[in-house]
Amino acid sequence: MNAEVCYFSGTGNSLAVARKLAEKLNGTLHAIPILMDQERITPQADALGLVFPVYNKGLPLILNRFVDKLAGLEATYLFAVCTYGDTIGMAIPHLAKLIAARGGRLAAGFGVRMPYNYLTPTLKLNGFFSAFTLREVPLEKQRALLDAALTRIEPIVAYIRAGQSGDFEITADFLTRLADRLNLNETLGKSTWLKIAGVTEPTELSFLESRQLMDRAFHADEHCIGCGTCARICPVDNIRIVEGKPQWQERCEQCFACLQWCPQQAIQFGSHTAGKRRYHHPDVKLADMVRAK
Template sequence: MIFYFTGTGNSGYVASEIAKANNDTIISISKLINEKKELDFTLKDGEVIGIIYPIYAYSLPNMVKEFIKNVKFKNYKNNYVFSVATCGDDAGNAIGIIKKDLNNKEMTLNSGFSIIMPNNYIILGDVDSKEVERRKLENAKNKIKKINTLIKERKQNVFELEKGLTSRFLTGAMNTIFEIFFNNVSKFYSTDDCVSCGKCEKVCTSNIITLAKGKPQWSGECSQCLACIHHCPKKAIQYGKSTIKKGRYINPYFKEISTDRYGRSLNV
């Protein structure tokens, strides 16, 4: 079983492609957490466990951290466990965090990978040019094929990560700054271009958006996935002045997936 967290579709796409190649299912972490599902799963003998997520400030999204710490796998018998991080250029020390949390459960992370994907965190940057986006997505396809081969072969201790020399420091320092300054929802707002379609409420991974008189309102702890901004069909959602005149990005290969009441995919 493959668990994933996605905002603009990059990690969702990777999860879908790996699931298809391995005849597996994908399960939305945000759906499990938001709907307060039981995080108990019974493994089949030899069943593979995958955790796929984006890198936020050189670390994992808080919701993914919460999931890993609280999930329970029954019948775990040294099942093969892998993780894949999608990132702009550096996976930080996310793998180290996952290894530690799994070790606390007497589980082992057997392999870990990162895949460079198109930029989407437009609060501190902008989206890539169409050519750069195209090239990154093409490279990602090739990387996914390689990862699928390694998973099928159950390769051990393979960790292929985009990682700078200061990754461990950045994971601690940048993630702390991120938590303090960028999880605040007060800077989100919608402009007069909003058509009250409700898309933002539907795609919010933190389940903190509600419509009041047809307009989105944010209240609660934000994951900073920026799904609301990127999915808005009218580009009506902004974050302070940081996102004005910035581009928008949605992974072109990841489509909305129908799921059952446990968050498991019905069409992968």
């Protein structure tokens, strides 16, 4: 079997997993943001793997756009591996549905738990969830998670090599499944997250699409030295440097690469991220991420 492994990654977790899979499957590695330049994407190998982070118990927006471009899937063995911090939620079934709509069949989907790289909504007395705090994962826990993640790769590779199918990993409690069934992200989720990000006008965008506007909560503080790293690393070219400072362009994927990789820790999201330790996968370098654009 020959394989193509396509990945999206903000802080390197999914890239690290995709690299290992490609290496062990003797496959080729492709960055999804680069492939997005093509109008149609037709798999060239027997197997196509998609590797990506879980966002809000579902998929990153770019995965939706990527699958929309896939063609000629009928004879391809499709597999997915998502990385996540604590809850996979419904990411894999959502992907299976998108792939089915393109005429393909997701054979299997796995989750690899990795350090969490996002925000925790903070409950405040003066409002429901009214602020975000960057979640810091203690260094020992990071190490333990990364070591455990490595042990997940071999069984996944063996499964794929054997061409097996039928395993779809979901970690969703009753409430998560119910929220998904009732599509609560489109109502409660969307309005809560947009409110915290400071988006006040009504929008027709879906919950996933509305993440693009959430970059309004980013700003560079006085530690910014205008180095341009944030603009270079952004996978969707959503940052312009204007007069030495980043400006966000409202087509954000919320991957958090800009905030997590800024060498000055100068990028903040709202008012609760300053002074919080930044994260990226220890084996992934800035150059790997910039090349992945």
